[in-house]
Amino acid sequence: MSTPYRQLHLPIELRREPTLEEYLPGPNSEAVAAITAIAQGAGEPFIFVFGAAGTGKTHLLQAACLAAGNQGRKAHFLPLTTPGLDPRVLENLERLDLVAIDDIQSIVGDARWEETLFALFNRMRDQGKGLIMAASAAPDALGVHLPDLASRLLWGPRYCLQPLSDEDCACLMTESAARRGLRLGPDIVRFVMNRYPRDPASLMEVIARVDSVSLREQRQPTIPLVRRAMEPDD
Amino acid sequence: MSGISFGLWDQCVRQLKGELTSAEFNTWILPLQARVHGTQLRLLAPNRFVLDWAQKHYEKRLLDLCAQYSDGAIAQVRFDVGEFDRDSGETTAQGVEVGESATDLQERRAAAHLNVDFTFDTFVEGKSNQLARAASMQIAQNPGTAYNPLFIYGGVGLGKTHLMHAVGNIILASNPSARVVYLHSERFVAEMIKALQHNRIEEFKKRYRSVNALLIDDVQFFAGKERSQEEFFHTFNALFESRQQIVLSSDRFPKEVVGLEERLRSRFGWGLTVSIDPPDLETSVAILHCKASQLGVELPEDVAFFVGRRIRSNIRELEGALRRLVANAEFTGKPITMEFAKHALRDVLAAQDKQVTIENIQKTVAEYFKLRTSDMLSAKRSRSLARPRQIAMALAKELTKHSLPEIGKAFGGRDHTTVLHATRKVKSLRESDAGVEEDYKNLLRTLSS
Numbered sequence: 001m002s003t004p005y006r007q008l009h010l011p012i013e014l015r016r017e018p019t020l021e022e023y024l025p026g027p028n029s030e031a032v033a034a035i036t037a038i039a040q041g042a043g044e045p046f047i048f049v050f051g052a053a054g055t056g057k058t059h060l061l062q063a064a065c066l067a068a069g070n071q072g073r074k075a076h077f078l079p080l081t082t083p084g085l086d087p088r089v090l091e092n093l094e095r096l097d098l099v100a101i102d103d104i105q106s107i108v109g110d111a112r113w114e115e116t117l118f119a120l121f122n123r124m125r126d127q128g129k130g131l132i133m134a135a136s137a138a139p140d141a142l143g144v145h146l147p148d149l150a151s152r153l154l155w156g157p158r159y160c161l162q163p164l165s166d167e168d169c170a171c172l173m174t175e176s177a178a179r180r181g182l183r184l185g186p187d188i189v190r191f192v193m194n195r196y197p198r199d200p201a202s203l204m205e206v207i208a209r210v211d212s213v214s215l216r217e218q219r220q221p222t223i224p225l226v227r228r229a230m231e232p233d234d
Numbered sequence: 235m236s237g238i239s240f241g242l243w244d245q246c247v248r249q250l251k252g253e254l255t256s257a258e259f260n261t262w263i264l265p266l267q268a269r270v271h272g273t274q275l276r277l278l279a280p281n282r283f284v285l286d287w288a289q290k291h292y293e294k295r296l297l298d299l300c301a302q303y304s305d306g307a308i309a310q311v312r313f314d315v316g317e318f319d320r321d322s323g324e325t326t327a328q329g330v331e332v333g334e335s336a337t338d339l340q341e342r343r344a345a346a347h348l349n350v351d352f353t354f355d356t357f358v359e360g361k362s363n364q365l366a367r368a369a370s371m372q373i374a375q376n377p378g379t380a381y382n383p384l385f386i387y388g389g390v391g392l393g394k395t396h397l398m399h400a401v402g403n404i405i406l407a408s409n410p411s412a413r414v415v416y417l418h419s420e421r422f423v424a425e426m427i428k429a430l431q432h433n434r435i436e437e438f439k440k441r442y443r444s445v446n447a448l449l450i451d452d453v454q455f456f457a458g459k460e461r462s463q464e465e466f467f468h469t470f471n472a473l474f475e476s477r478q479q480i481v482l483s484s485d486r487f488p489k490e491v492v493g494l495e496e497r498l499r500s501r502f503g504w505g506l507t508v509s510i511d512p513p514d515l516e517t518s519v520a521i522l523h524c525k526a527s528q529l530g531v532e533l534p535e536d537v538a539f540f541v542g543r544r545i546r547s548n549i550r551e552l553e554g555a556l557r558r559l560v561a562n563a564e565f566t567g568k569p570i571t572m573e574f575a576k577h578a579l580r581d582v583l584a585a586q587d588k589q590v591t592i593e594n595i596q597k598t599v600a601e602y603f604k605l606r607t608s609d610m611l612s613a614k615r616s617r618s619l620a621r622p623r624q625i626a627m628a629l630a631k632e633l634t635k636h637s638l639p640e641i642g643k644a645f646g647g648r649d650h651t652t653v654l655h656a657t658r659k660v661k662s663l664r665e666s667d668a669g670v671e672e673d674y675k676n677l678l679r680t681l682s683s
Contacts, residue, residue, distance in 0.1 A: 030562060044557060069264050074264075074267065074317075075260070076260075076265035077260035078261055088283040089283040089284065090281075091280070091281035091283065115455070118420075119420045126349075138581065148452065148485070151390035155391075155551075156554055158581065159558075160581035163635055194638050195639060197640070199635040
């Protein structure tokens with residue numbers, strides 16, 4: 001007796017490199033220009049970016065490091081939420097050309113972290129190296145305890161990343177889907193935008209799931225296919 | 235260095251880029267430097283932490299990849315802390331010796347860790363810093379004889395470091411053979427620890443006890459570090475006795491620095507202690523003009539007063555705002571005017587990034603229409619309640635990234651189609667009814683300001 005057979009799709013998903021080109025600037029074009037410049041070793045040596053979740057802070061920081069790396073410059077992306085990190089990870093980072101530190105808010109209030117970050121800031125500045133920091137809130141709204149660090153976070157230009165408009169999100173969704181070879185009609189885009197969170201990260205998650213089901217079923221997405229893709233996992 | 239080195243590492247990198255998440259790759263692989271030595275791939279990490287992490291998680295995979303890409307020629311991967319010189323490929327030693335071999339002024343400044351931009355000429359004088367500036371100038375011209383030590387204290391970002399560098403720059407300029415060192419106290423501690431670890435403490439002692447001017451910033455960071463205080467105490471005595479200039483800075487008066495030994499605190503007060511206070515408005519404006527001209531920009535007077543009035547905490551924040559303004563002007567190609575400044579600095583001037591939440595929208599809209607917040611959630615459909623509720627829903631769609639089902643749920647468990655209907659209704663009302671348009675705009679302004 002033959003059992004009902006559902007072909008498993010290969011668990012290979014294109015690893016997407018977060019690049020500067022892929023970031024849809026929308027209202028954040030000035031921040032993107034500043035980050036592109038620092039990645040090339042030009043412009044301001046210290047930049048602070050902040051904004052709500054889903055505005056692409058992590059994407060931009062990683063993209064800057066990759067761009068610097070592609071030009072033969074030594075770069076380091078450091079998300080401070082990585083489990084198991086301790087302040088020793090900041091030692092000697094002034095040896096690198098660009099350091100991008102994400103999630104500053106997660107170490108605020110920890111005296112050792114704040115002091116070590118302050119010391120790194122001074123060393124990077126003394127050596128003229130590039131430093132980007134990102135956090136969920138503006139530097140003066142983070143509640144940093146060490147005044148010496150707090151004032152330094154305000155030293156360079158700071159950019160508040162704004163969420164993309166619905167139109168930009170729809171555009172981003174269509175383009176990202178097209179890069180995966182998926183055709184998303186306006187009806188599908190509207191369907192997704194009306195039912196699911198509309199930040200870029202969530203939309204990319206929708207596309208990844210739709211892509212996976214579309215591959216498995218060997219057909220282009222339709223609204224019922226999207227619905228199936230978004231059903232909770234078993 | 236072998237010819238296959240770059241090719242081999244590039245291949246490994248390309249492969250790992252595909253296997254790891256972008257965050258893992260950018261955090262642990264990107265900062266590594268690689269060279270091939272014989273049958274060995276040598277990887278240098280910036281510090282021990284990155285080394286341990288990379289070795290623990292990727293050594294085995296790297297060995298496999300090396301074997302594969304070199305046809306077995308590379309059989310070993312070795313991790314070290316350090317960096318390769320870009321050109322020669324040799325590992326470079328860390329740290330700069332104090333003015334030993336430096337020949338010209340520029341090299342001497344670099345060896346002394348002095349910033350050439352921090353001079354008396356670029357230091358804007360005002361009532362808040364007059365005395366500190368005059369005292370600094372005095373000791374810069376007569377090192378070791380005028381006041382020793384000079385202790386400058388004040389809040390963060392008010393110009394203490396600038397004055398210390400200015401002193402160092404003058405001393406070096408008037409006596410090119412003088413041995414000057416500017417150092418942050420934290421760096422003094424770090425160098426001492428390194429010297430202890432490498433059995434080079436005698437060298438460390440000799441280095442700092444033989445300078446002509448020692449400028450130590452933020453001495454409050456010595457607090458609680460007893461071994462460093464002990465060492466610094468002896469350095470201080472040696473320099474003081476041989477009449478070499480000492481300049482110290484701190485965020486508070488010497489006697490008030492907690493965690494410092496009494497013998498150090500009392501010595502810090504032996505010379506002259508001067509304070510720097512936050513600048514008054516006129517000084518802030520003058521600082522802005524000075525920094526703007528360093529950036530090659532002319533700042534209109536009204537804009538300088540506007541920024542100076544709004545940012546009163548410290549000069550770093552003032553400079554941060556100016557840099558943002560200049561970056562924006564360069565990016566947009568627009569001249570810096572009052573309107574432009576207000577727009578460009580809206581993030582900077584907002585006391586904090588106010589997160590707009592659905593609850594906040596409900597509360598604001600209810601207050602605006604003189605309703606209770608609970609009316610926003612109730613099942614009642616009378617027009618006096620339904621219209622504000624629809625406006626609140628439309629605002630929630632515009633100002634938050636919540637999905638329509640989430641918005642519906644937050645409004646008393648309504649369906650996403652209700653939210654969709656509300657947003658469409660409000661859109662058409664805004665076009666046809668000036669009153670609704672005004673209400674909507676007022677609310678939008680209140681919520682996003």
